[in-house]
Amino acid sequence: MKLETTLPERVGFLHAVPIFDLFALLLIAIMLGPSFITQAGVQVEMPVSRFQVARQSDASVITITQGEPPVIWLERMQVSEEELVAKLESRRQASIQVPVVYVRSDKQISAEFERRVTELALQAGFRVYLLGRAEESR
Template identity: 60%
Template sequence: MKLVSTLPDRVGFLHVVPVLDLLALLLIALLLGPSFLNQSGIQVEMPVSRYQLARTADARVITLTAGDPVVIWLGRDRVSEDELVSRLKEEREGSTTIPIAYLRSDQAIPAGEERRIAELVLGSDFRVYLLGRPKEGER
């Protein structure tokens, strides 16, 4: 007895199913992937503060991280103190309003170092705000 297949010679839908599975996995990876990324870029443990500021679009964020000497970040760029002052003065020259700088510092940064950097920024004619993290339950 000879077995004869009743299927057509080319079964198209059987070849499409694995492709649809791959597309579904790719879609899930693309949709969920960004949620697992660290958005801040620089990990800082800030002190607790009761006061919260609304972020302005044109403010500069200066981050101080622990190290010897203290590591200074302007946005996502690592800078020295001299570079910080020169870049802030360059930005200040074209502005007619008083620009704002947010100063985020790690808890391990001594208050004297934080104040010294804040005075450098103030010397560049920026308004300085010190940032902290909110207390638990006050968001």
């Protein structure tokens, strides 16, 4: 006796349903997976910072080159420490927003002298950014 089925050979939608289930599970795993991962280590609550790095279009540049004593340049003019204070003060009064100054210093300049120039700019009311030291030319 031979048994024969009365169903058609291939029922298309019955074979497609497990594939849709597989894609749905894969999509759920991808979407929810990162929320179950925890970072190892100490949990800290980071403080809110108002500082945002933005391009400053009206920033002044102070360059300190080596010499005895080191030479201070404001933009492209060589100035003494007293002249630097006077020029920074006049620029601060002319500026509407918080003035910004970038300090560039040569590799051979001592940190003490760099700090002294930075403090002059801070006392004049400027926001000071220390730029990286220049590389040696080869």
